[in-house]
């Protein structure tokens with residue numbers, strides 16, 4: 283029987299099981315299986331996946347994120363805010379502004395502290411990527427997909443594709459409560475035109491600085507929130523002339539609100555909460571089924 287210590291944290295209800303890689307090491311070949319196991323609400327802890335907090339040679343700390351299906355993601359906005367909270371509160375990092383390494387590059391975090399506790403975090407998510415080769419998606423790699431017509435399940439949709447280091451496709455809808463989240467989401471996620479899969483977002487515009495948002499995540503399905511997806515949704519809304527660039531936009535996700543600005547310099551700033559749920563010891567048999 284193997285064990286490791288964990289902390290369950292969430293950003294607007296998008297929860298992960300966090301393991302402190304400064305204190306223990308999980309077997310690399312077991313990571314996808316461990317992610318599936320801990321995410322299982324019946325036989326595990328219950329989460330949208332697993333996040334490792336690791337030493338980095340390029341930044342103060344490194345984050346690796348695994349979805350609940352065991353696939354490894356390249357970025358995670360809600361995860362970044364929780365990692366920032368964790369490393370500051372555990373004195374792994376002493377500064378309030380520091381760098382976090384992800385598989386898609388470095389981001390800068392700034393923790394907002396109240397009485398020694400981090401209540402919310404701002405992440406400079408860097409620049410969005412728009413070329414089809416950067417998403418990645420099929421088609422002319424040097425073109426973008428902004429308001430592009432794509433057919434799924436025999437119906438045509440106008441979509442916009444944005445990478446925040448991980449792939450996103452945004453559908454604009456008139457009523458977020460009627461978004462075809464569980465019918466269209468899984469179909470688009472695995473569509474062959476997205477060779478690495480894709481996170482699927484639905485957006486209802488409220489005004490030039492406010493939108494409603496729902497998500498079917500690659501590798502996790504419906505989650506309460508998706509930080510990278512919310513950033514991609516703001517970018518897509520500006521590109522489709524629905525919201526104003528440079529204006530802080532409130533994104534209403536199922537789990538709560540994120541405040542996101544696409545600055546005139548081109549960076550995406552995301553501000554939102556990060557919460558600790560519980561800590562504990564996880565027991566598992568290496569290589570057993572769930």
Ligand SMILES: N[C@H](CCC[C@H](N)C(=O)O)C(=O)O
Nearest residue numbers: 355358359360448508509510
């Ligand atoms: N499902 C995503 C990773 C998690 C992203 C999301 N939870 C966030 O907060 O950005 C992917 O495979 O690209």
